[in-house]
Amino acid sequence: MSAPRGRRPPPDEPLGSVVRPVVDDSATAxxxxxxxxxxxxxxxxxxxxxxxxxxxxxxxxxxxAWYVVGGDGRALGPDGTPR
Ligand SMILES: [Zn+2]
Structure with a gap:
């Protein structure tokens, strides 16, 4: 068994990053x-x-806080009720 080659991720791809969002949710929150x-x-x-x-x-x-996507912009608590 040899190590697989040629399948390395590109070095500029931040894998598993939560700092850079996949979608821009700044309008929702x-x-x-x-x-x-x-x-x-x-x-x-x-x-x-x-x-x-x-x-x-x-x-x-x-x-x-939690904000419903496409909602009215209110901040919700962890149980989904307005705070
Ligand atoms: Zn604050």
Whole structure:
């Protein structure tokens, strides 16, 4: 058995990175609902009821919230209810 060759990922491809989002969710979660800072870490998730949502963590005040994709922009708690 020899090691497989020629299947290395390109060096400029950040594998498994959560820092660079696959999609731009800044429209869904534009700013922290608590301090209005826009430096949020956004992760696409699904709510327990199946709705697509964005989990946002604020770098400034460490508040976290969920925002429904295509929703009304309200920040939701971890159980999907408005906070
Ligand atoms: Zn904040």
């Amino acid at each position: 534009p700013a922290c609902h608590r301090c209005a800072d826009t430096d949020l870490t956004r992760v696409r998730v699904a709510l327990p009821d199946g709705r697509p949502a964005v989990f946002a963590a604020c770098a400034a005040c460490e508040t976290t």
